Structures are given as structure tokens and as C-alpha cells.
Amino acid sequence: MPQFAVPEHAEEGKFVGRRITRVENITLLKGKGQFVDDLPTKKGTAEVAILRSPHAHAEVVSIDYSDALALPGVFAVITGEDMLAETDPMIVGFENPIDYRGVALDKVRYVGEPVAVIAARDRYTAEDAMDLVKVEYKVLKPVIDPVEAAKPEAPLIHTKGDSNCVSRRTFTHGEPDDAFAAAKRTNEITIRYPRNSITPMETYAVIAEHMEETGGFDVTSNFQGPFSVHTVMAMALRIRTSALRHHSPTNSGGSFGSKLTIFPYVVVMCVLARKAGRPVKWIEDRLEHLSSANSAPNRVTRIEAAYDDDGIVSALRMEHWDDHGAYLRAPMPAPIYRMHGVSTNGYDIRHLEVVNNIMITNKCPTGAVRGFGGPQLYFAVERMMQVIATELGIDPLEMLRRNLIKAEQFPYKAIAGALIDSGDYHRTVDETVDQGGLEELKKRRDAARAEGKLYGIGYAACVEPSQSNMGYISTLKTGLERERAGPKDGAVATVTVSVDALGSVNVIGDSVPQGQGHQTTLSQIVADELGLRPHDVVVTLDTDTAKDGWSIAAGNYSCRFAPASCSAAHEAAVKVRTKMARIAATTLNVGVDEIEFTKGKIHAKSNPDNAVPFYRVGGLAHWSPSSLPDEMDPGLRETSHWNAPELTPTTANDEINTSLAYGFGFDFCGVEIDPKTGQVRVDKYVSAHDCGTILNPGLAEGQIRGSYVAAIGATLMEEFKYNEEDGSFLSGTFAEYLVPTAPEVPELTLIHPTPNPSPYTRLGAKGIAEGNQYTTPVCMANAVADALGRKDVSTPLTPSKVFEWLHDTEMQPKGATPPAPAKGKGQAIEGVGETLVPASPQEVWNILLDPEKMANVIPGCHELTEVGSNAYEAVVTLGVGPVKGKFDAKINLTDLDEPKSVTLSGTAQGTLGSSSGSGSVTLEAADGGTRVSYTYEVHLSGKVAAVGGRMVRGAARHLIDRFFKALVRQAGGEDDGGGGKRGLFRRGGS
């Protein structure tokens, strides 16, 4: 029998609160899901491949795609030029110097940026064509770190502006300066939160077709919303929003925020479809997804706290450098503003200063990632709390308790504007500590420490916001700018419930699920209202913007479903119920108040035998409008556009109720660090979430456990890495970007605390899907800090990083400026080796300097031409692991000392990326011929760099092996298939 941690809790005869198994499973478990790439396409639909930039920052000097277009089966190619001619920039919520159109215009600004987009009869042909596009770049210096990017000497990424900081705002809530001046104590730390994303298993997918009738486009994609972005797409395409008809399919293979930023690709595919004169389909591949789809913004935060000797915090000051990569895509920079109202987390802190620097760097543009701004913020706040506790010698848990908002203070108006609806934080903490066995864990820690082990305990609390206020992003503007733009607030959810002529019930809605079980939940809610069973209710959640009810807030993000869509479903069902009750009251000859809906019947409360079947009442509304009560419209179809009045606009002094409902999470954990390897072993992890009413405990538990494991990835292993020098991207496969697999997940002790339903949502439900994104990284970081007695910790807590800390446990001096970023390890591949060639040094020399002979020796070389004295150009095809491509190489020979030594240096450019390198070769007469010794060093960027050093190193050794085998052959020796005179061949290392 299945074992669950979240209990069922349902009213007698009701389905909400029960662990109803998912209706979605029926098709999914049989492989009959309908994901975008499973849908039939029209005959003649082209498939698309995208040529992407190998450089982090470069001018695009020229693009020549004539050869690609000439390849049989290629229909169309578009570049930035087409986008410039046929689209307008994709705008964000404030003025800035960025001109973003989805394909590079004059410059490339991150590795992976689209440069040319090709439609062909199939993907294989499109990829072949990609190799035939010639792009000339002039490489510029990139900037990768957001604090560096803010400096005046940093390379300017968008030259229409004058700084890489595109927005800077200072917010003052309460009297922070006075509070800091009056405080007995202050302390400050700087946090660096890394880049990551939850990388859904299904990548981006878009099918687009030009519709001549409307002048617009028909699109199917796994876009997740918010649909406010629909307007951005239509405006960019210069069409009416109604002429952009967007469909989302029944199934989407996970999103976790990432399928918001599919929208630029929708715009690009529309332009391509029009040029190709046929529908086009693009399925993103994994390298594209990891390098170029989406990332949470990495962030540097300097946080300072003012407090007294008891650890009561009176004020916080934070300055954030929020790194959004090369472009801003709507609704960016939303994550930082989504959390603004809860900048003080769950603490009763009444003075606050926040400075937000929105930074542009040469990295992938950001988007939504589960947790949406929360992990970055709470990492800073919760680390600060632990640092203060350590300084004062207070138990960190006691420190939290002293500062948490008290039960009697709810609803609590946080100083930055969040109206925190309900909670009993102290009780949640107490229940978690008791049921999770904290005392026992402390004993384990003491015992471990007594044995000399490195053991620590960490805590973290978080407020979990759900259902975003569509107005919060306007907080970025000044009060005056907001006044000019007009008010923005609210968040409308739309659900329609209809009953047909035979009384069967249909529900449609705007929630765009990606696996969360929305169909099941909505069927429970509607069934309860109408006295039916969930499987009597058919819920259809694929969307069609031309036919369905939707508003700008539609979609699946920021824990919107439980507060918003469920409220709308409830309201629509109540409307249907009310109408049916009126009809039934006439038939049953009782007052409307007397009517009840139970088990498929509508009956009088006091006399259940005075009843009429549900379907009959439904039928009446269709078959016999004349028998309906006076002035009642025929038919039974009710739509709710539900909005909460608590979601008010930003006030003149920048207070904003960023979300509607606020849950609460509290975690603690014990970790042990292996001093030999730096490995963090999680001894115990306990987590509790109060998300108000639980609609379906099976689904809620799935969301918590899923969030936990995603957070384990972010905490221990996941990071999008860039080379700090040249900006190349280093995490392009799942072998480089490590995500948790089943054996790596520490067990979760899940506590179910007493729920505090939200007074502002229809069913009292709050979001549940993001909690561990907030708590887990900082909870474990606090534990590691506790184990090591260290102040400066950051995620991911990889063994190599923790190992370094073990040998450097210095506390960071107070008031330190943000530390310089750790220089990313270069992707240099180095090696040395030697081999014996059966020819004299002079003969070997002659081969090395003869272009024709060298062409035979260089692996994969098609042509080699001498272009100057000791300068050559070559075309070579090389493959590394799963990727293979053509490179144009330039080679120079210098320091010629005939016939003894020569230095080779050069560059190679191709669709897979670029490289530069140098090597020296020494020839020495030896027994049996010439001993050729060599050293080399190669730097890589682009796709080859992204697929990972490991594979590239192996490939480099293999190539050199092939080179010398061929040299031996050329010199007249035997190629014995075993690598020439293998005995003398020493493999290069790195």
C-alpha cells in the first residue's frame, strides 16, 4: 500500500481534500500523452535548426547563407536582418537601451544566441545547412560578473545606453537610517547566488504557420504564460493580438518556469514560417536548452542588519546586483520585484532599505525558474540571521523565534507592502521541531563532534508567496512614471463550467498545466459544488486563445493555480449551481435556499425524496427554455473571471502586496562533511509547509517532494558555468550540468503542520510548489557554515568548493566589499608528448612545411592553402562526442629553426564554436629516425566548450594521436594500426 506524509482531510461526502488519483495518468501511463512533438502537423511542415553564436560578445561582421539555401531541401533562412525588417523589439515594462528581436542583429551578446534560423524538409537537413552558413565575427571582450559589469570600465553590452546597469532603484520603507544609527549592533555579509534552472525533460517546442486570412499566425507551443506576454509577441509581430492564435497542448513535459521564455522563439518561428511559405516546427535540443533557453538570475547581494544584544532585528539594508544576462525578456526583471513585498521574509522587521541594480552581462538571458526570486532573497536573509545568532551566541532557532511574526499579528502588513494573510509561524516551527526530531538530531551532532567529525545543523524559514499581483513589476518605476502609465494590479483567473443537454459537465480553464494534476483538482472542486463525482466532470485544459476565456495573468507560474484557478473554478461552479438550484426549486416547488445537490440528484434539504436528477435540470436549460424561471437565460455555461481585491497597485511610497496568499515553510537539517573529499552528506532533512487548505494531498505531496529534489540539485550540484575570461558556456550536457538522480537524493522527513487557510482565496488554499526552492539551499548552507565555523558560504555546495573551504576557514572581515568573483577555470587543454618518426629530421621538416603533405597529415583536413609566408588556411571536419562540424582554420608557423624546432599557432572557427591554440614541435635525430616532441595548449569556446572538457580532452588526445600516425605514414613508415611506434608515444595530459 502506498505510504504518504500529507494526510487526507475532507468534509463528509466531499472530494476536495481527498487523495483522488489523477485522471491525467490514464493517457500518460500508456504513452498516449499529447505533447507538442506528438501532435500531427500539416503536410509540408518544415523543421527548423538554429545556428547560434560561439562567442559571448562579438560584432557580427557578415553572414553568408547562400550555400545553405542552395542545399536541396532547404526552404528558408532568416537572420537578424529579417527580424529588423519585419518585427519590432520585444519590449519589457520600462524603457531601456536593449533592442531585442530573438535573433542577433549587429552583435552577439552570449554564447548560444541565435544568429541564423533555417527551415528545411527535416531537422537532419536543416542541421546540414547550418554547417554551410558562414559568419564572420569580430570578437569583443565580454563581461560575466554583474558587479564587474557595473564598473565604468566594463565593456558596454548595449551601446545605445551608457551603462550595463539598466535600472537602479532605491526603496526606503520605515526609517532604516535612523534604525541603523540607533542600533547597538550591525553586521554585514555578501552573498553570491549562482545561475541554475530546473531544465524540464521536455524542451521548448513551437509550431507556427502564417495565416493569410488574418495576416497573423497560428501557433502551437508549450508556452506556460503569463499571457501578458501574448501582447508582447503580437506587438513585436506588428499584428493584432487576436490574429496571434496560440494553442497549448494537453500535455507539457514540465516547465518550472522555464517555458515562459519560449516566447521569443514563437516570434522568430512566425517570421520564418511566413518567409518559408509553409508551417515550421522547431524542437529545441538539450544543448540549446541548457545554453540558451533560460536561467534564474544569478545575484550578488550585500545585506546588512541592525539588531540589539538579544538578536532582535530592527532594520535590514540590501543592495542587489541582479544579473539578467544579455537581454531582458518580459516580464524580466520580475523575480526581484515579485519578492519585494516580502523582503523581510517572515520577520517582524519594520525598517528596510533595498537597492536593486538590474544588470546586463554576456550570459544567457534570464527567465522564470521555480522559486522566482525567492531563493536569492532568502539565501541572504536567512544567512544573515544565522550569522547574527553565531555572533551573539544565541541558538539560531531561538533567533528565528524571537523575530518571526506572531500569530496574533495576522493579517500582517509587511513593511515593503505584502499583506501576509494568515499563519501561525511559531506553532509550525514547534510542530516541525517536535515531529521532526530536532533533539535527537542535536544528540547525533554532539556525538559526531565528540568523535572529531565535521557536523552542522542548519535552519531556514520562508514565506511562500502565491498568485502574483500583475502590478508588482511597476514597482520598478518611480511613482511619477507609474502615474503616467496608469494603474496596474490584480490577477484575473478564468474558468468556465458548463452543463450540456444530457447533464454532463465540462470545465475549461486558463491554468496551462505541466504535470501538476490540474484536471484532477478542478474536477474535485466542481464535483463537490454540483453533488457529482470527480469522474463525472470532464476537464479540458489545452488552450486556444481564439476561443477560450483568458486574461493577462493566465498561465502556470508563481503558484497561481491553487489560489487563482481553483477560486475561479469554485466561483464558476457556484454560478452554475445557483442557476440550477433556481430551476430545480420551481420543479420541486420549494424555496431556492432549500435546494441541495447530492450524488447526482438535486433535492429539498428537508425531504431528500423530493428530488430531480441532476441531468434532468441540466437538460431543461437546453431543451425547454420556456420552462425556465422568469428572465433566466437559457443554456448552462458560466464563466468566472476571478480577481482578488487585496491585489492593489503599488502605493506612492513603493509598497506593494506582491502576491495574494502567503504560505509558510520551515526546514532544518543535519549534515556531515567528509574532510577528505569535501562531500556534504545529508544526515537528516526535515521540511514542513503550511499551505492552507490542501485540495488533494497526493498532488500537494508531489509538489513538495518535487520541489525538494529540484532544490537538492540547486544546493549540491547544479550551476550554469561560464568562463570568466572569454564568456564561453561550460554546462551544455547533462554530463556537465549535473542534476539529481534517484540514488543521490537524501531522504526527506516531511512534516504536515496544522494548516492556516487563506482568508482571501475561495477554498483557503495557498500555493505549495516552491517552498523548498526557498529553504533548502540556505538551510544546508547554514548547516555547512555551522559545521565549518565559516561565514562565507555559497551554493552549489560541491565537494571541490567545500574542500577548498576546509583549507580556508577564515571568517570574512566585517564590512568587506563584495569579493571579486572566483575566476572560472579556463577550458584550456594542455598536453605534451613525443613519438618516433622513421625519417631524418630534415625529411620530417619538409613534410611539416609542405602544404600538400600536411593536408594528408592533419586529421579531417579537406584543403590546406598557403596564404602567406608560413601562413596557412585549412578546412577541417572534426567531431567531439555527439557533435561534429566543419572548421575554418588559420595556422601560422613561427620561430622556425630548420630542421630543429617550430612554433605553430592558430585559430579555428566553425558552427561548433571556435578555438585558438599554440604548440611547439622539436625534432631530434634518434635511433631509427627522428624523435618528434611537442607541447600544445588549446582554448575553446562555443558548442565544443559547452559539451564539456572531459570529452574534448579525450578528443584532443585522439586527434594528436591521429596526426602523428599520419605523419609516420607520410614519412614512409608503417601504419600498423596501433599508433605507429606506440611504445614511444606518450599521451598528452591536461
Place this chain on the structure above:
Amino acid sequence: MTKMERAGRYPVEFNLNGEPVDGFASPRMLLSDFLRHEIGATGTHVGCEHGVCGVCTVKVDGKAVRSCLMFAVQAEGAEIETIEGMAEADGSFSALQEAFHQNFALQCGYCTPGVLMSLSEFLGRNPDPTEDEVKVALSGNICRCTGYHEIVQAAMDAAKAIREGAA
């Protein structure tokens, strides 16, 4: 074996879930693409196309195989099993599918066909596994939604149900 032309298309025939199927494939066409786009068996998904995520797992001659790491032409004459063939003949869930259903062991369901194919091979080899053995058996299947806990529970329940059914 005769050398195949890159641009050529070659006939491929194999048994898919016990039924003969055939189609044409270029030499470089992956088995995953062939199943999905030539045969129309879209139950097998792809998640990485570089052999790491396990989403594309199918059974070839009884062995769990990543169909993104195999060319369609290599499947000539094989017995291939995919998710579409897993349910009972009357359309009801197999024990493994039922255990997934009862345990909430899937969310988006994108990884699920690969997970089920891996587990069905594994439980065939090891009908009475420990939880840790199940986890190791799953180490080549990435799921970004569930957190694995429910998947492991489902596998344990399925193993028990299969053992009891066979007894």
C-alpha cells in the same frame, strides 16, 4: 555489412510490441526518431539525445536500451517493446502502471515511459529488490518533477504485486 550512403534511405523492419512494423530510414536516423516520426509511436520521448536522461528508454530484444543512442537501421529484425505495449490486453493497467497510478509516481509524464521501461526490465531481473536497488536501477533516468520518492514506492509496490500475482 555493405556501406550505406549518407543520403540513402533503407528499409527497416522489426517487431514493435509483437506486431511487425516497417519503414524507411536514412543511416543516421536515430531509433527514437524512427519510432516517433516514421512509425508514429510517440509514447517514447526524447529528453537529451545524448544518452544521459533515459527518457527514450525502450526494450530491444528484452534489454533496456536508449533509443537515442541507436540507429534505426541497427534495429532491423529486433523485438522492440515500448510503453504502448505495456498495458494488459484488455487495456487495463499492468501492475507497474497501476502502482504508478496509486502512488502519484508521475507528474508531467514525460520521463515516465522511459522510467517504466527501465523498471520493467529491472523487475524482470530482480523481482524482490530493496529500495536502494531500485534507486540504483533508476540512476539512468532523470525525472525533474516527482523527486523520485513516489517512483521508488511504486516500483516496490509493483514488485510485490507481481510476486503475489505470480504466486
